[in-house]
Amino acid sequence: MCLLTVFTPAYNRADLLLVAYKALQRQTSKDFRWLIIDDGSTDNTGELVAEWIRQEKEFSISYYYKENGGLHTAYNAAIERLETELAVCVDSDDYLPDDAVERITSFWKKNGSDEFAGIAGLDYDTNGNKIGDPFPDQKSINLVDLAIGKYHIHTGDIKLVVRSDLYQSVAPMGSFEGEKFFNPNYLHMEISKNYDFLVLNECLCVVNYQPQGMSSNMFRQYYDSPQSYAELRKQHLSFKGIGLKYKFKEYVHYVSSCCLAKKGCGLKNKNWPLFICACPFGVLLSIVIAIKNK
Template identity: 65%
Template structure:
């Protein structure tokens, strides 16, 4: 079997019901130049059995299945990256699915424009009703994800679909894990990669997205409460971006202090601005108190 160009990986935890839509969309792809890698994050439903059935069907593409102990989305990324052997990778969550020609458009675009100068491609996510989530990307050949994060462009940030060179993923993976914490956003790795590389812009719908109430996109205060060291680690990365505005950095210092308070310890920030650190401390303490109050009945 010829080596494929892209790995579509799907971290899944008890999503056998929603993964069917993902699978059917992959079966409809106009180009089957991909591997579907399913990372089962300790599911207790019938995910394994359903995937085994799909692997026996004549669907035109290879399905790989890996079962691991439940550890959260970032550990699913770690497992996928460790086991991928294609040129590119993209995550399609268990409750999302691709437009029928997404793989063909992605690969054609990369073959025409890609090189080792770029980290990959960034495109758009759409809601199931056919609207772009957030604003389109800047009308230019490439963009840096850090610039998007810090607000360099006059657009509303939304969900993006990142297609990443596998070798660059492997260079920054695995993400560290903190005991008992499962909400470490894998976008951390995309930003690490963006410290050296830009992403090609493909202002097209590359994925249909449906948010689940229990997903990472919901209950952000609960995530702050349950994974404070993980969020402190993200704030430390944000604070290392020299091109960020003062307003952006003050906000990150506040969140950093809040995470430290929730973790019950100093979270190892280095090369900090003493004035901003002191100025943000009382607000960060208030934010941590607010998070504790708002999540006191839902901590798990």
């Protein structure tokens, strides 16, 4: 059995998937399988992939179609089907450098163990530029510490290669009716409460942002999926060792999400003075978000 699953959630991206496929064909190591999760596409994605499955001889391609539910439900479907030791998500508008699989598998065979959650590598843009700063020069890194600013770097996008058993221990992500924007990074943060990721300061993925991509319009996502974002903020507020500035920002966003969802703020163990100070700003943010989405 191969070591790595490359999984790709796709929704009406038949025009982009060919780039990802060609990059996989160029891999210097074929120690991987490709799992495509079709999140309810209405274009010719299924027919295109069926032809690739019929023709491809060097690596395995699997295809699973599901009703449209958003990126987090595609993650759930992929994680349920993982059979390899490691997994990495490559979005339908991104692709792997030609030696990415070889870098990942050789690095893990040399350094990996049950002590670590996987590998944290770098994303580059299509012009060959790093997105954000490199990681500190150390063996491993914790994503929670990274999120709360312990390392004092701007990371931008990173590429995570994750142990499949740990993915499966924290999945599936929950869903809220009518909401499709629940950031799958929730899973990575849950894993990071107990595990660090090995640092690999090399390019593992080339990122090509699309205007309709998940990262392109945060205000729209806040407006359309307020309960999902409230849950994400609750997770962030549960992190240990967070400072007042970070906690205040998360309280503001949490209150904003609750207002947009028209739900009460049922948060346990609040820092009441800080929470009360954050409430007016959270209400104001919810008004701004609502106005921008009219």
